[in-house]
Amino acid sequence: MRRFGGSTTITACLLASLVANAFAQEKKATENSSSTSTARMNVLLLMADDLNPSLACYGNKIVKSPNVDRLAARGVRFDRAYCQFPLCNPSRASMLTGLRPDRSGVEDNAVHFRDVRPRIVTLPQLFKNEGFFTARIGKIFHYGVPGQIGTSGLDDPPSWNAFVNPKGRDRDDEPLIYSILPGTGFGATVSWLAADGTDDEQTDGRGAAAAIETLEKHADKPFFIAVGFYRPHTPYVAPKKYFDMYPLDQVPFVEPEPGRSNVPKAALTNAKPNYGMSDHDRRAAVQAYYASITFMDAQLGKVLDAVDRLGLTDKTIVVFASDHGYHLGEHGLWQKMSLFEESTHVPLIFSVPGMKAKGRSSRALVELADVYPTLADLASLKEPAGLGGRSLKPLLDDPDRSWNDAVFTQVRRNRGKNVPPILGRSVRTDRYRYIEWNDGELGAQLYDHDSDPRELKNLADDRSYAATIKELKALIRDRSTGPEPSAPKASK
Numbered sequence: 001m002r003r004f005g006g007s008t009t010i011t012a013c014l015l016a017s018l019v020a021n022a023f024a025q026e027k028k029a030t031e032n033s034s035s036t037s038t039a040r041m042n043v044l045l046l047m048a049d050d051l052n053p054s055l056a057c058y059g060n061k062i063v064k065s066p067n068v069d070r071l072a073a074r075g076v077r078f079d080r081a082y083c084q085f086p087l088c089n090p091s092r093a094s095m096l097t098g099l100r101p102d103r104s105g106v107e108d109n110a111v112h113f114r115d116v117r118p119r120i121v122t123l124p125q126l127f128k129n130e131g132f133f134t135a136r137i138g139k140i141f142h143y144g145v146p147g148q149i150g151t152s153g154l155d156d157p158p159s160w161n162a163f164v165n166p167k168g169r170d171r172d173d174e175p176l177i178y179s180i181l182p183g184t185g186f187g188a189t190v191s192w193l194a195a196d197g198t199d200d201e202q203t204d205g206r207g208a209a210a211a212i213e214t215l216e217k218h219a220d221k222p223f224f225i226a227v228g229f230y231r232p233h234t235p236y237v238a239p240k241k242y243f244d245m246y247p248l249d250q251v252p253f254v255e256p257e258p259g260r261s262n263v264p265k266a267a268l269t270n271a272k273p274n275y276g277m278s279d280h281d282r283r284a285a286v287q288a289y290y291a292s293i294t295f296m297d298a299q300l301g302k303v304l305d306a307v308d309r310l311g312l313t314d315k316t317i318v319v320f321a322s323d324h325g326y327h328l329g330e331h332g333l334w335q336k337m338s339l340f341e342e343s344t345h346v347p348l349i350f351s352v353p354g355m356k357a358k359g360r361s362s363r364a365l366v367e368l369a370d371v372y373p374t375l376a377d378l379a380s381l382k383e384p385a386g387l388g389g390r391s392l393k394p395l396l397d398d399p400d401r402s403w404n405d406a407v408f409t410q411v412r413r414n415r416g417k418n419v420p421p422i423l424g425r426s427v428r429t430d431r432y433r434y435i436e437w438n439d440g441e442l443g444a445q446l447y448d449h450d451s452d453p454r455e456l457k458n459l460a461d462d463r464s465y466a467a468t469i470k471e472l473k474a475l476i477r478d479r480s481t482g483p484e485p486s487a488p489k490a491s492k
């Protein structure tokens, strides 16, 4: 499997992968003939927006997430899954095309991947081409939230047979929303509302109802149905009862941290820690984020109930993921677009009928880029050449097996028309996270997760780590697919 770079190792890896591929093909042929084949099973892809792993099944002691938890209990929970770009459109384009951001060409929220790669076959399109009924409900490809709710956003029509763009009272209630930066778009700042009315009146409630209707209509033939919830993306809007579940005095609070002074300027997404929010607002924002998670979880639960009620449980693969992680005050940061752990770490759960490791978790380092090859593998569909990830199928039976040595995330910060953008590259190994900005010219960061899981002590200038940094830099370059500094290439 993957090891640190070096030509001998690479040659050995190539040989090993040739042998492994031949073995895998033979194994696949055998499996396909068995009665436990997952080919032609339905796929239900459930996505949350801007959700970090603040979920009970991921060890959060406060957040109530009974429905994601029950999905985890019947699947494998990946505890170390990472996005390839901590922003909606680049991350979703990468996951759904299977290409890393350098190859998909999508590194901001404006570009559509078809403009760069017109003939690409997306994950749902692969299933559609094989005769599956494919449908999208809500945000799967990128949408501006909340501005584009109720439209198709940056959807990809060739991917679907049908789609629904839910829109609820959260759009009408926008004048009531509290924002820490009044006048700034709600989607770009921290804002919230404990809403009147019922779950069913909210966009995600309407999305769940549309998802259930779609399942009922198409339960009798193979389908790939993707349901994208909009919460907990800001504005954190949820019915009041969900806010009441998190009394303010019980909401955790990230104490002001050291560490902002020892990182490159490029590492930080705001000049003022916590945007200058008061302690009260910081707590209220976390309360609202948690309330939005529990609200989203309840809508997701309705869809899972429908799967059970319609007798689809034994023939439906269910995947749950978020598009990237989220800061709630760590390093004085909020939201996304950083390369720290909190912004890159995502929840990822695969529930596959008949899987051997039901209810277990995996510490393997995995990526959202793995979702496409995994679903293609489970469905025995031929994946397009050059995908960036690898099938997680072996981990679904044996979550403890040896796996990737590293995973990768990148980010781009635009600086205006006549100034070159800042490119950030990060590699996460079992022990370390290394980040470099413009190939190191604008600084670097190294964190030892054995002793510093919160990434507070930057070791990049510590000479005793020079050899480690050399190895980690080489990993980024060995796996690159474009001009330097660049993204990792396919990991297989």
Ligand SMILES: [Ca+2]
Residues within 6 Å of the ligand: 049, 050, 087, 088, 233, 323, 324
């Ligand atoms: Ca997002």
